[in-house]
Amino acid sequence: MTLSSSPKRSSKRVRIAAATAAVAVGAGLFAAGAASADHAAPRTDKEIPNLTKVTDKIKAYYGDTVDAAGQHYASPDSxxxxxxxxxxxxxxxxxxxxxxxxxxxxxxxxxxxxxxxxxxxxxxxxxxxxxxxxxxxxxxxxxxxxxxxxxxxxxxxxxxxxxxxxxxxxxxxxxxxxxxxxxxxxxxxxxxxxxxxxxxxxxxxxxxxxxxxxxxxxxxxxxxxxxxxxxxxxxxxxxxxxxxxxxxxxxxxxxxxxxxxxxxxxxxxxxxxx
Structure with a gap:
């Protein structure tokens, strides 16, 4: 991953939670993710994965674990x-x-x-x-x-x-x-x-x-x-x-x-x- 500290560059950092969900739950969401990445406007809300559910998928994929300080880490068994x-x-x-x-x-x-x-x-x-x-x-x-x-x-x-x-x-x-x-x-x-x-x-x-x-x-x-x-x-x-x-x-x-x-x-x- 290449992160930039430039504000201009960060504007190009496209979040594709939709594509994330596509990987996790199937090709049905892939088109929505691709559309988001291409800045195409969804025609209806049905083309947009629910953000909370996508976040839950990400956490499950990484095997989210939380330490005593409340910090999140990936699991080696994930x-x-x-x-x-x-x-x-x-x-x-x-x-x-x-x-x-x-x-x-x-x-x-x-x-x-x-x-x-x-x-x-x-x-x-x-x-x-x-x-x-x-x-x-x-x-x-x-x-x-x-x-x-x-x-x-x-x-x-x-x-x-x-x-x-x-x-x-x-x-x-x-x-x-x-x-x-x-x-x-x-x-x-x-x-x-x-x-x-x-x-x-x-x-x-x-x-x-x-x-x-x-x-x-x-x-x-x-x-x-x-x-x-x-x-x-x-x-x-x-x-x-x-x-x-x-x-x-x-x-x-x-x-x-x-x-x-x-x-x-x-x-x-x-x-x-x-």
């Missing part, structure tokens, strides 16, 4: 956790194949050896925003996100630290590419470290949106769409001698644009980012 585990199993099998192939032949890209790498989004790919979303009632604002990230560590997405740390130990370089803003770098790096991600999120491996001083390798500068920003950053990473063998994200906009041999979509029924 259907969400099971779905994530299945995706991670497929991803690891792919990466094991990459490791074996490299051991036999080495990897060649653009006429020279390139080191294998993976790229990971942050929110709802490596870090789980469920508690934050429940805390703000699924109403994202840059201010509430800043306040949360500054003081609180998000839980890791189930199983992802183990997979990422394994990849690093096998010689696969790890890069984090997020739509979070540059001013959130310290909080984000702290969070990754505190919840068990061993690959260091230093400036050479951790890319955040910088609208004040956008990097020269992004032709779109401060006006990049999510796809342009993410794909352009992956292109930059590969230009440094890496071959991105897998790209992980919870939004399709995290994964579009090329510059990755394989993509892995993590589930996220809480919001939609074009």
């Amino acid at each position: 259907n969400y956790a099971k779905q994530v585990a299945d995706i991670e199993k497929k991803a690891k099998a792919h990466l094991e194949g990459v490791v074996k192939k490299n051991a036999r032949n080495g990897r060649v890209a653009q006429g020279k050896k390139a080191k294998p790498a993976i790229v990971l989004d942050l929110d709802d790919t490596t870090l789980l925003s469920y508690n934050y979303e429940l805390q703000v009632g699924f109403h994202f604002t840059p201010e509430s996100q800043d306040a949360y990230l500054k003081s609180t560590d998000m839980s890791p997405v189930f199983g992802m630290p183990k997979l990422v740390n394994w990849a690093k130990a096998k010689g696969i370089e790890v890069f984090y590419v997020t739509g979070r803003s540059e001013h959130q770098r310290e909080w984000s790096a702290r969070n990754l470290k505190n919840v068990g991600y061993k690959p260091v999120a230093d400036p050479a491996h951790f890319f955040l949106k910088n609208k004040k001083n956008p990097p020269a390798y992004l032709p779109c500068g401060a006006t990049c769409t999510t796809v342009e920003y993410k794909a352009g950053t992956r292109k930059h990473i590969e230009s440094q001698g890496y071959d991105i063998v897998a790209n992980f994200g919870d939004q399709y906009s995290d994964l579009k644009g090329g510059y990755a041999d394989r993509t892995f979509k993590l589930p996220n029924p809480m919001y939609y980012l074009p």
Whole structure:
């Protein structure tokens, strides 16, 4: 997931609770969700899922648990956790194949050896925003996100630290590419470290949106769409001698644009980012 701290960007953060319900209760609601995402006006109230019922579906999917302080967390026994585990199993099998192939032949890209790498989004790919979303009632604002990230560590997405740390130990370089803003770098790096991600999120491996001083390798500068920003950053990473063998994200906009041999979509029924 790529969250932005820009008020302008947050206006594009489209809530698709309808699509969430579609995943949970069938294709009948999918059309309504798609219509909402496309900003089409429903013709009647019957095309709009009841918000309370959708929220209940989300909680059930994540196996909502509440601690003594009233904070909400996902359950490791939830259907969400099971779905994530299945995706991670497929991803690891792919990466094991990459490791074996490299051991036999080495990897060649653009006429020279390139080191294998993976790229990971942050929110709802490596870090789980469920508690934050429940805390703000699924109403994202840059201010509430800043306040949360500054003081609180998000839980890791189930199983992802183990997979990422394994990849690093096998010689696969790890890069984090997020739509979070540059001013959130310290909080984000702290969070990754505190919840068990061993690959260091230093400036050479951790890319955040910088609208004040956008990097020269992004032709779109401060006006990049999510796809342009993410794909352009992956292109930059590969230009440094890496071959991105897998790209992980919870939004399709995290994964579009090329510059990755394989993509892995993590589930996220809480919001939609074009």
